[in-house]
Amino acid sequence: MEYQLLTGATGLLGRYLVRDLVMEDVPLAVLVRRSRRQTPCERIESLIRTWEEKLGTTLNRPHVVEGDISQPGLGLSSDDTAWVKENCGAMIHNAASLQFISTSKESEPWRSNVQGTKYAIDFCHETNIEQFHHVSTSYTCGLRRGRILESELDVGQELGNDYERSKVQAEQMVRSAGFSKTPTIFRPAIIVGDSRTGWTTTFHNFYVILQIADTLNRQRGEPDVTGRTNVSDIQLNVDGTERKNFVPVDWVSAVMSHILTHPDLYGETYHLTPRCPITTRQLRDSVESVTKIYGLNFYGAGEVKEVKSEFEELFREHMRVYDSYWRDDPVFDSTNTRRAAPHLPCPHIDLSMLNHLSRAAIDMKFRWNDPVVKQNDHVCV
Ligand SMILES: NC(=O)c1ccc[n+]([C@@H]2O[C@H](COP(=O)([O-])OP(=O)(O)OC[C@H]3O[C@@H](n4cnc5c(N)ncnc54)[C@H](OP(=O)(O)O)[C@@H]3O)[C@@H](O)[C@H]2O)c1
Incomplete structure (x- = not known):
């Protein structure tokens, strides 16, 4: 059976895809770059061991090739390129930079998302891979x-940041790449932690507010008679009614894995979006409840307000990069996804689930490091 070659295996979504696809006995190869301290094989070995510990079972190892999507030929050695040509029938292109704002056209997110996708397409042509599965984002819709x-992409919409621009360009390139098999496009909404355990390995968007609130509470530590800390000098530049679409990472991976293991479902575009969005008011309520603060006020989207305290300045500074993210979301039609995976409804993220996710992130102190595995501890397949 032919292997599927996955990029971005070490990221939040990628490690769930590794778990789910390996458990489905899919022959899997992963393209991984070296980190400062670990080789690609060591990185995969340590993330597989993390899964084995969590699941209490042993898992097969995927085949590892060292590469970097921002390099021509994806930076693979000629031996690895030959191995891919011999063994791989599909690419799951999931690697990307999630940096929102770039400093130049040569920097991230352009380098990995646009140049990297071009190199991924070229590499597939070179190695005769005709089935391309691409992880895009539902926010290619920009400010619509x-x-x-799911059938729409560029309708002349304004885009919110460089990340969205880079992902639109990448998706356009994939669609016009001339593969003989129509590419599959996955468009997740905002990915958060595991719906059951709350576990996550990245802490963007909502987690940033939570982390600042948690830090503020620890630094101030002045609960009043309510037993909570009053932070009413801090205001958020939203009005509480904005809808946001959060999806748990385990669900995104479950739906993708179902589609990836059913070739009759290939070649469509899938919005991996929730049935019901949450509001910025619910997010605020969860942050307050979990960090034991109160008084976080809204002053309305887009309004300019004088910043009065150093804590508020800190809050605003950290939030600025996400300004474009807190706008009201549109409604994502997910007909294709519901048709392909009717048995996998998206778990509803309500206030109690948000609190669960928030507590897990605080318990993790907003960081995750896989255990360090030494080279001679394992054999790389
Ligand atoms: N997170 C979200 O809310 C969200 C929402 C919608 C769509 N998406 C899309 O979902 C996909 C996965 O996102 P994620 O949240 O799992 O991101 P993530 O946790 O930041 O992981 C990104 C992955 O891409 C790899 N990568 C980045 N640049 C690379 C390069 N030049 N060469 C090789 N590997 C590279 C990273 O490798 P290293 O470990 O070596 O850095 C990591 O494995 C992306 O395509 C993203 O655009 C994410």
Whole structure:
């Protein structure tokens, strides 16, 4: 059976895909770059061991090739390129930079998302891989309002940041790459932690507010008679009614794995979006409840307000990069996804689930490091 070659295996979504696809006995190869302290094989070995510990079972190892998607030929050695040509029938292109704002066209997110996708397409042509599965984002819709269809991409919409621009360009390149088999496009909404355990390995967007609130509470530590800390000098530049679409990482991976193991479902575009969004008011309520603060106020989206305290300045500074993210979301139509995986409804992220996710992140102190595995501890397949 042919291998599927996955990029981005060490990221939040990628490590769930590794777990789910390996458990489905899919022959899997992963393209991984070296980290400062670990080789690609060591990185995969340590993340597999993390899964084995969590699941209490042993897992097969994927085949590892060392590469970097921002390099021509994805930076593979000629031996590894030959191995891929011999063994791989599909690429799951999931690697990307999640940096929102770039400093130049040569920097991230352009380098990995646009140049990297071009190199991934070229590499597939060179190695005769005709089936391309691409992880995009539902936010390729940019600042559109109303209902967003899975069949739509560029309708002349304004985009919110460089990340969204780079992901639109990448998706356009994939669609026009001339593969003989129509590419599959996955468009997740905002990915958060595991719906059951709350576990996550990255702490973007909502987690940033939570972390600042948690830090503020620890630094101030002045609960009043309510037993909570009053932070009413801090205001958020939203009005509480904005809808946001959060999806748990385990669900995104479960749906993708189902589609990836059913070739009759290939070649479509899938919005991996929730049935019901949450509001910025619910997010605020969860942050307050879990960090034991109160008084976080809204002063309305887009309004300019004088910053009065050093804590508020800190809050605003950290939030600025996400300003474009806190706008009201449109409605994502997910007809294709519901048709392909009717048995996998998205777990509803309500206030109690948000609190669960928030507590897990605080318990993890907003960081995750896989255990260090030494080279001679394992054999790389
Ligand atoms: N997170 C979200 O809310 C969200 C929402 C919608 C869509 N998505 C899309 O989902 C996909 C996965 O996102 P994620 O949240 O799992 O991101 P993540 O945790 O930041 O992981 C990114 C992965 O891409 C790899 N990568 C980045 N640049 C690379 C390069 N030049 N060469 C090789 N590997 C590279 C990273 O490798 P290292 O470990 O070596 O850095 C990591 O494995 C992305 O395509 C993203 O655009 C994410």
